[in-house]
Amino acid sequence: MMTVGKRELICIGCPMGCPVMVEMDGGEIVSVSGNTCPRGDAYARKEVTNPTRIVTSTVKAEGGLVEMISVKTKEDIPKDKIFDCVRALKGITVKAPVHIGDVILADVAGTGVDVVATRNA
Amino acid sequence: MKTYDIIIIGGGPAGLSAAVCAKKSGTDSILILERDKELGGILNQCIHNGFGLHTFKEELTGPEYAERFIEQVKELRIEYKLHTMVMDISSDKVVTAMNSTDGLFELKAGAIILAMGCRERSRGALNIPGYRPAGIFSAGTAQRLVNMEGCLPGRKVVILGSGDIGLIMARRMTLEGAQVQVVAELMPYSGGLKRNIVQCLDDYGIPLKLSHTVVDIRGKERVEGITLAQVDEKGRPIPGTEEAYECDTLLLSVGLIPENELSSGMGVELSRVTSGPVVNESLETNIEGVFACGNVLHVHDLVDFVSEEAAAAGRNAARYVQTAGMRQAAGCTVEIRAVDGVRYTVPSRINVERMEDIQTLRFRVGGVYKNCFVSVYLDEERILHRKRPVMAPGEMEEVKLKREELLQYPDLQTITVKLEEV
Numbered sequence: 001m002m003t004v005g006k007r008e009l010i011c012i013g014c015p016m017g018c019p020v021m022v023e024m025d026g027g028e029i030v031s032v033s034g035n036t037c038p039r040g041d042a043y044a045r046k047e048v049t050n051p052t053r054i055v056t057s058t059v060k061a062e063g064g065l066v067e068m069i070s071v072k073t074k075e076d077i078p079k080d081k082i083f084d085c086v087r088a089l090k091g092i093t094v095k096a097p098v099h100i101g102d103v104i105l106a107d108v109a110g111t112g113v114d115v116v117a118t119r120n121a
Numbered sequence: 122m123k124t125y126d127i128i129i130i131g132g133g134p135a136g137l138s139a140a141v142c143a144k145k146s147g148t149d150s151i152l153i154l155e156r157d158k159e160l161g162g163i164l165n166q167c168i169h170n171g172f173g174l175h176t177f178k179e180e181l182t183g184p185e186y187a188e189r190f191i192e193q194v195k196e197l198r199i200e201y202k203l204h205t206m207v208m209d210i211s212s213d214k215v216v217t218a219m220n221s222t223d224g225l226f227e228l229k230a231g232a233i234i235l236a237m238g239c240r241e242r243s244r245g246a247l248n249i250p251g252y253r254p255a256g257i258f259s260a261g262t263a264q265r266l267v268n269m270e271g272c273l274p275g276r277k278v279v280i281l282g283s284g285d286i287g288l289i290m291a292r293r294m295t296l297e298g299a300q301v302q303v304v305a306e307l308m309p310y311s312g313g314l315k316r317n318i319v320q321c322l323d324d325y326g327i328p329l330k331l332s333h334t335v336v337d338i339r340g341k342e343r344v345e346g347i348t349l350a351q352v353d354e355k356g357r358p359i360p361g362t363e364e365a366y367e368c369d370t371l372l373l374s375v376g377l378i379p380e381n382e383l384s385s386g387m388g389v390e391l392s393r394v395t396s397g398p399v400v401n402e403s404l405e406t407n408i409e410g411v412f413a414c415g416n417v418l419h420v421h422d423l424v425d426f427v428s429e430e431a432a433a434a435g436r437n438a439a440r441y442v443q444t445a446g447m448r449q450a451a452g453c454t455v456e457i458r459a460v461d462g463v464r465y466t467v468p469s470r471i472n473v474e475r476m477e478d479i480q481t482l483r484f485r486v487g488g489v490y491k492n493c494f495v496s497v498y499l500d501e502e503r504i505l506h507r508k509r510p511v512m513a514p515g516e517m518e519e520v521k522l523k524r525e526e527l528l529q530y531p532d533l534q535t536i537t538v539k540l541e542e543v
Contacts, residue, residue, distance in 0.1 A: 010319045014174050015423055015516075017315030053320065054170045056182055057296060058268055065158065068271045070168035070184050079324065086296045100185055118168065119184035 009047055013039035020044045052076035055085045056118070059104055064096030064121035071104050072118050077111040084109035096121045125200075126150040126442045127435075128216050128230035130207050130383065133162020134424050135415025135431040136236035137190035142435030143234075144197045148442055152228070153194070153201035154218055160194065160201060161187030162238060164424065166265045169289055171316070175425035186424060210387045212408060231442040232410040234434050235384055235398065239377040239416040241286075247375060249335050256344030260286040260374035264293070273297050275370025279347050280304040281335050283311040283318075284515075285422065287374025292321035294372075301325070302366055305333040305349050307356055310489045312376070312515045314422060335371065336363065344369055377420045384413070394465040395419040401454060402468050402476040403437040404430065412438050419467050419483070422517050426483070433477075455533050462486050462493070462540035464514075471536065473527045480522045482538060486512045490540055495520060498537040499530050506541070 011018045016036065022044045023030040032044045046052060054076050058068040077085060085108045094104060098121045105115040126148050129136045132155030140153050159165065164172070167183030174180055177189065194201065205220040214230045241259040258266075258274055264286060266272045276299050280287045283306040291301045304322060309332050311318055322329050330349065336358050337348040351362035379397040381389070390399045390407040397418040398406040405412050414434035415427045454472045459465050466484045490512045497505035497520055505520060512518060520538065527533065 010315045012316040012320050015171070015314050015316060017319075017516075053324070054180070055296075056169050058168060058271065060271060066269065068269055070182060070268065072168075072170060072182055082296070082324075100188055118182040119165070120188065 007048055009044055011035060011040040011043050013037070013043045022048050024048060051079040053079055053082060055082050057086055057089050059089055060093040061098065061121050062093055062095050064098070066119075066121050069094055069098055069104070069121055070118045071115050073108060073111075074114045074116050077108070077113050081109050081111050085111070085115070089115065122215070122227050122229050124150075124229040124231070125152045126231045127152075127234060127438050128214075128228060128232075129153045129234045129236055130210070130216070131155065131162065131236035131238060131415075131417070132157070132160040132201055132203075133236065133238050133415065134164055134187065134190065134427045135238065135417070135434075136162070136234070137187070137194055138428040138431035139234045139236055139412075139414055139435035139438070140199045140201075141190060141193045141197060142432035143439040144199055144435075146436050146439035148439040151199050153199065154205045154207050154216070155201060155203050156206045158203055160191050160203070163261070166261070166268045167289075168268045169293070172424050175423070176428055183424075190428070207383060210383050212388045214410065231445065232412065232438040234431075234438050235381075235389070235406075235411065235413040235417050236415050236431065236434075237380045237383065237417045239379045239420055241373070242376040242378060244373060247281075247373070249338060251338035252341050254338070254340040254342055254344045256340070256369050257338070257371045257373065260284070260290045260372045263290050263370075263372050267293055267297060273299060275299060275344075275368075277368040278302065278370045278372060279335075279349075279366050279368045280372045280374060282306060282374035282376070283313050283329060283331075284374040284376065285313040285317055287372060288313045288317040288321040290372055290374070291327050292325060295325045295327070299370075301327050302368060303328050303330055303349070305330045305335065307334045307352060308332070308514075309354075310513055310515070312374075314515065334358065338371065344371055347371055377416065379417045379420065381417060384417070387411070389413075392419075392465060392469065394459075395467070397467075399470075400468045402471040402480055403441075404434040404468065405437065405441070410438075410441050412441075419465070422515070426517070429481075430483075456535055457482065458535055458537045458539075459484060460537060460539045462488065462490060463495075463538045466538050471522070471527075473524065473533070476522075476524050476527070478524050480524065481519050482522060483517055483519045484538060485514055485517055486540065487514060489513045494541045494543070496537075496539055496541050497522070498539070499527065500534055502530075512540070 020034040056072045061069045102117045164183035164187035172186040207218045209217040219225045336350045339346040350358040398413040412434040414431040
């Protein structure tokens with residue numbers, strides 16, 4: 001993504017929001033500083049090379065007490081696949097009973113990551 | 122009249138954690154009263170991730186976090202009533218509640234845990250001129266509509282206030298196909314967590330305009346547009362800085378207020394700063410045997426801390442009912458002064474004899490402070506002096522007091538928590 005220079009980031013690994021500095025040279029990460037835990041280091045390295053996010057959304061539910069089932073990508077997916085992921089979930093209706101962790105959509109948007117339910121219904 | 126040892130008002134994150142901990146502390150007769158159709162409270166509509174890093178060492182969504190506690194409530198066979206609205210609590214702990222199967226009924230409690238949470242500030246609190254068209258929602262209402270009822274409240278959106286729910290909804294509505302044009306914040310700093318600015322606004326190119334507010338809302342039946350203006354350091358709009366936006370929806374994320382009508386009705390003393398009860402080290406209010414925890418006590422940023430605080434309330438309530446009538450009057454209560462940038466502390470008084478080995482004091486600061494020190498004084502002596510790179514009103518701070526250390530000051534009069542530049 002970037003080849004030379006410094007990049008200042010805010011770690012999103014937890015609510016502390018540590019300011020993290022990444023130094024790069026020729027596509028190589030020279031150093032990561034400012035993080036207060038290993039999550040911050042991992043986040044910074046990923047953010048400057050292949051930024052990813054967990055995506056959360058909802059799908060329609062039928063036959064239960066609730067209208068909607070909340071869902072998430074089981075792991076983080078590339079940032080540029082977020083909208084593809086949300087589009088792929090449009091039009092899906094699941095039938096109750098549904099349990100936390102049930103796969104709602106496998107391999108969403110070709111990411112190899114499953115979308116799973118995050119509530120029971 | 123039916124009697125319970127502990128009645129918990131509210132089945133959200135605070136009520137659930139308090140119930141679990143009270144039961145594990147040896148009190149069996151517990152009842153949770155919840156007005157919604159399910160337990161879990163506001164977590165059920167918070168479908169985003171980021172919950173539970175402290176409590177479970179993993180990142181969960183709101184409903185998943187709630188389910189961890191609901192499972193425990195069920196395993197421990199703690200009684201609860203849904204669809205049940207508490208109407209009144211008397212100072213001698215008689216709870217009047219109603220639902221559509223039992224009608225109006227009264228219950229007597231040995232101890233009460235207040236866990237009603239908070240509600241959002243509404244447009245009425247803001248003094249924005251203009252008509253009252255449809256299309257103005259609090260961010261939390263929009264969150265419920267989108268995430269639980271499957272309705273999108275609008276397509277072209279402006280958000281006033283940069284509280285966490287507003288930031289989360291900026292992302293959520295964008296993902297659902299709405300165009301979120303701008304988030305305006307009256308203060309010169311954001312009211313939300315930094316991580317939410319990054320992953321909810323920056324990720325989607327949504328601008329955040331600090332020191333800006335809404336000065337006009339156009340449209341009579343439905344919102345047609347709003348006008349933003351920059352404000353000066355006193356929060357007054359600066360003439361000539363107005364910018365018009367076309368939109369059909371205005372979301373408000375302008376603060377949360379602890380919901381304490383029941384508390385004040387029973388005579389619980391409230392803090393003017395937090396709008397929540399004034400509590401001691403046991404999270405007990407001025408009424409003996411009435412405890413408070415979670416957002417009804419003071420608004421939190423993190424549910425993990427709500428669970429931790431509520432567990433303490435549950436533990437203390439259990440101890441209260443188990444030792445009823447023989448409470449130790451030993452030791453006197455020391456007031457905690459919050460001054461010089463520290464707006465309040467919870468708790469605000471401590472009985473050193475009764476406190477746990479380590480007591481967490483949670484507080485918020487009144488502005489943005491860089492490279493300042495948080496200091497704790499026992500009377501004149503400074504016992505804690507900790508540098509913090511950045512502190513802001515949107516992020517709750519804490520200090521921990523050790524009982525062992527406080528016991529060395531038998532004549533202690535006041536504890537002071539303040540910010541110092543050096």
